[in-house]
Amino acid sequence: MNDTTLPEALKLMQYIGDAIGTIRDPQELFRTVTDKLRLIFPFDSAVIITIDRERREASVFFEMLRFELPEHLRRQTRSIAGTWLEGHLDDRTVTVAAIARDIPSFGQEDAPLLWTLHELGMRQIVLSPLRPGGRVIGFLNFVSREEELWSESDTSLLAGVSSSIAIAVSNALAYEELRQREAETAMQLAINNALFTIKERSQMLLTVCEQIGTLIPCAFLGIRVVGGDGRYRIFDNFMREPGRSFAPFSPLEQLEMSPDDPVARESVEVVSRPGVYSGERFDELCREFRLVGMVRDRYGISSSIVVQLWDLPGSRAGLIISGIGVALGEEELATARLIVPQLALALQNYLAFDEIDRLRRKLEGERTYLVEEIREAHNFEEIVGQSTPLAEVLRRVSQVAPTDATVLVEGETGTGKELVARAIHNRSPRKERVLVRVNCAALPPALIESELFGHEKGSFTGATERRIGKFELADGGTIFLDEIGELPLELQAKLLRVLQEKELERIGGRRVIPVDVRVIAATNRDLEKEVAAGRFREDLYFRLNAFPLALPPLRERRDDIAVLAMHFARKFAREFGKPERAIRQRDMRELASRDWRGNVRELSHCIEQAVIVSEGDTLDFSTALPPRSEQREPAAKPAIMTMAEFEEEARSMERALILDALDRAGGRVSGQGGAAEQLKINAKTLYSRIDKLGIRKRYGAG
Ligand SMILES: Nc1ncnc2c1ncn2[C@@H]1O[C@H](COP(=O)(O)OP(=O)(O)OP(=O)(O)O)[C@@H](O)[C@H]1O
Numbered sequence: 001m002n003d004t005t006l007p008e009a010l011k012l013m014q015y016i017g018d019a020i021g022t023i024r025d026p027q028e029l030f031r032t033v034t035d036k037l038r039l040i041f042p043f044d045s046a047v048i049i050t051i052d053r054e055r056r057e058a059s060v061f062f063e064m065l066r067f068e069l070p071e072h073l074r075r076q077t078r079s080i081a082g083t084w085l086e087g088h089l090d091d092r093t094v095t096v097a098a099i100a101r102d103i104p105s106f107g108q109e110d111a112p113l114l115w116t117l118h119e120l121g122m123r124q125i126v127l128s129p130l131r132p133g134g135r136v137i138g139f140l141n142f143v144s145r146e147e148e149l150w151s152e153s154d155t156s157l158l159a160g161v162s163s164s165i166a167i168a169v170s171n172a173l174a175y176e177e178l179r180q181r182e183a184e185t186a187m188q189l190a191i192n193n194a195l196f197t198i199k200e201r202s203q204m205l206l207t208v209c210e211q212i213g214t215l216i217p218c219a220f221l222g223i224r225v226v227g228g229d230g231r232y233r234i235f236d237n238f239m240r241e242p243g244r245s246f247a248p249f250s251p252l253e254q255l256e257m258s259p260d261d262p263v264a265r266e267s268v269e270v271v272s273r274p275g276v277y278s279g280e281r282f283d284e285l286c287r288e289f290r291l292v293g294m295v296r297d298r299y300g301i302s303s304s305i306v307v308q309l310w311d312l313p314g315s316r317a318g319l320i321i322s323g324i325g326v327a328l329g330e331e332e333l334a335t336a337r338l339i340v341p342q343l344a345l346a347l348q349n350y351l352a353f354d355e356i357d358r359l360r361r362k363l364e365g366e367r368t369y370l371v372e373e374i375r376e377a378h379n380f381e382e383i384v385g386q387s388t389p390l391a392e393v394l395r396r397v398s399q400v401a402p403t404d405a406t407v408l409v410e411g412e413t414g415t416g417k418e419l420v421a422r423a424i425h426n427r428s429p430r431k432e433r434v435l436v437r438v439n440c441a442a443l444p445p446a447l448i449e450s451e452l453f454g455h456e457k458g459s460f461t462g463a464t465e466r467r468i469g470k471f472e473l474a475d476g477g478t479i480f481l482d483e484i485g486e487l488p489l490e491l492q493a494k495l496l497r498v499l500q501e502k503e504l505e506r507i508g509g510r511r512v513i514p515v516d517v518r519v520i521a522a523t524n525r526d527l528e529k530e531v532a533a534g535r536f537r538e539d540l541y542f543r544l545n546a547f548p549l550a551l552p553p554l555r556e557r558r559d560d561i562a563v564l565a566m567h568f569a570r571k572f573a574r575e576f577g578k579p580e581r582a583i584r585q586r587d588m589r590e591l592a593s594r595d596w597r598g599n600v601r602e603l604s605h606c607i608e609q610a611v612i613v614s615e616g617d618t619l620d621f622s623t624a625l626p627p628r629s630e631q632r633e634p635a636a637k638p639a640i641m642t643m644a645e646f647e648e649e650a651r652s653m654e655r656a657l658i659l660d661a662l663d664r665a666g667g668r669v670s671g672q673g674g675a676a677e678q679l680k681i682n683a684k685t686l687y688s689r690i691d692k693l694g695i696r697k698r699y700g701a702g
Contacts, residue, residue, distance in 0.1 A: 009157045012040065016164045026172035030062040041149055043142040044122060048169060050138035061138065061169060067120050094128040094155040098147065123147040128158045130166035140165055184338055187211045191339050195346035202236065202248055208343065209238045209246040212321065216332045220301060222320040225347060226268045232259055232510050233351065251295050259510050267291035270306060271318030278303035278327040303328045307336045309344040317347060361468055383419055384567045385560035386659065389552040400547045401427035408544045409522040411551030414601030417522040418482065420549060424520055425478040433477030436470045441486035449491055455507035471504055471515055478518045485525035485536060492537045499543055554596040554603065561592045562656030564600060568607035569619060578611060581619045588653060590625060602626065655693045
């Protein structure tokens with residue numbers, strides 16, 4: 001029993017009014033006020049509860065307890081709203097109740113707080129509504145162990161105290177809301193700034209995380225973009241330990257899982273499930289998406305919110321924010337949603353730039369290659385030779401060139417396989433695009449994969465920059481895979497996959513890149529034997545061997561030797577600025593009789609040397625000729641020529657001479673500067689010889 005007198009009440013109201021006017025910090029204010037009130041009513045607890053009717057949530061705004069309340073009950077503010085408080089939400093007047101009287105109307109489970117208070121010896125409870133503008137925004141609540149601390153006559157004083165406190169609480173709430181809005185605006189601004197000034201994705205998203213982390217008590221943040229093919233285009237994750245800042249981390253790596261793992265792939269669907277996941281709902285989410293469950297188990301996540309960034313026909317994106325030891329709720333979801341428009345725009349821009357960047361790099365790369373191509377085109381030698389085996393090869397080249405068929409060029413070293421590959425490309429509809437050459441034998445096996453298919457930055461030690469592979473570079477054009485027989489077995493499997501699927505993935509990349517490339521492969525090994533020996537995959541061999549082209553060695557087309565020799569003599573003289581010198585007949589015979597294990601390349605080197613050392617009228621082969629190979633058996637070639645051999649050789653010489661003259665004359669036979677004039681014979685005679693020797697139209701003759 002504590003009846004207050006009117007002057008006492010007036011003094012108290014005056015005191016509270018002064019405190020509200022002078023004390024800025026709400027907590028300090030309510031502490032001062034409750035201390036003062038306790039002098040009149042020695043209660044055991046004073047609590048200010050605010051309620052949000054829309055969300056049906058209550059929170060403790062201020063608390064002064066003079067007894068120990070179990071931790072789980074302190075946190076059970078929501079259950080207070082859900083049970084006892086709910087029945088009083090519309091109370092406009094002060095309720096003074098005896099706890100023992102109210103309890104029986106609730107089950108122990110419905111009102112655990114009330115039961116506990118009773119068990120703690122509390123006997124009386126006061127609930128005074130806070131109604132600053134007519135609407136109840138919360139309650140002032142007192143509990144006392146005295147059974148009759150308050151009487152009915154105290155209610156008007158309590159109502160007066162409540163209405164003063166209501167104004168202070170309302171101000172504090174408005175201030176808190178303003179502060180929250182300000183913080184959100186600051187976060188939005190900082191995120192905006194990061195999104196549009198930081199170009200590097202990981203750094204940009206890291207800043208976004210830090211900002212989100214200022215308002216949401218989260219430990220993990222995941223950003224996911226899923227492409228139309230259902231694979232991740234962006235799978236970025238950030239984590240922070242208590243007291244630390246966020247850092248990128250890779251849950252897949254930690255779980256030793258590839259992005260293609262079914263567990264990882266099914267979890268792409270999470271982005272389409274926006275909402276708040278805590279308690280039982282979070283457990284359900286973890287059961288449905290095993291990856292989420294595995295991350296929860298490993299890091300002890302207790303709740304998540306999923307925010308959708310966009311859901312378009314070709315792509316979906318979302319944000320996953322998770323907390324440890326906290327129940328993220330609707331409020332956090334609302335805060336996270338604030339950044340959706342900017343983040344979505346920035347990510348879409350990023351993806352568009354990424355694509356543009358990819359195309360730009362490709363174009364740049366292509367341009368470099370084109371320049372190289374053009375440079376090489378200056379040296380581009382027409383395929384010289386008139387022998388029947390070579391003519392047969394060239395016939396097949398013109399058959400296959402216009403198609404997109406894969407070609408396998410086989411032949412000994414130096415037989416002109418690369419020349420043939422260029423000829424095929426240059427006669428194909430892809431001739432305007434690039435021809436990219438990769439020598440599979442020139443790089444250590446570890447680097448060939450990156451050379452062929454490219455890699456992402458950081459995909460292996462030393463991968464400091466993203467690199468586009470030759471296959472991607474050749475998109476729309478032709479790739480020439482030289483020395484294909486040297487390709488390590490495991491890369492043969494990868495190459496086969498690219499040939500079959502027409503798409504590739506860079507090392508460390510998560511994206512599948514479609515490529516349209518024509519493949520020409522070359523080898524100086526017998527691939528069939530390599531297959532039999534288990535060094536070359538049979539399936540790849542069959543795939544490459546769609547159109548085989550076998551280049552005969554020079555010793556099997558000796559007819560070409562003279563014309564090639566003269567072609568190189570002229571070429572190197574021009575290159576070294578030396579006069580063009582003829583080749584003596586006996587030297588030519590010598591050249592034609594050699595085996596040329598290095599084929600045309602070896603012959604070209606030999607002539608090059610002769611051009612360099614020669615001083616007289618004719619080319620000097622005294623030092624240039626390669627030693628005869630030991631395998632050549634003298635018996636196979638009689639020292640003395642038969643007449644028929646001599647005639648055959650003479651014919652071959654005459655033919656080479658005429659071809660050379662025609663070459664110099666640009667294919668013209670008669671007239672000034674024509675081949676006849678150069679050879680100092682009558683044009684008619686030359687025509688008939690051309691005819692007899694079967695020299696064909698290629699030179700404009702006959
Ligand atoms: N028919 C030809 N006419 C003119 N030059 C030729 C001819 N065949 C080959 N060459 C020249 O010989 C050299 C070797 O040719 P190429 O590089 O095409 O041979 P390859 O078979 O690819 O050799 P490798 O297997 O060693 O790579 C080149 O300088 C090329 O221009």
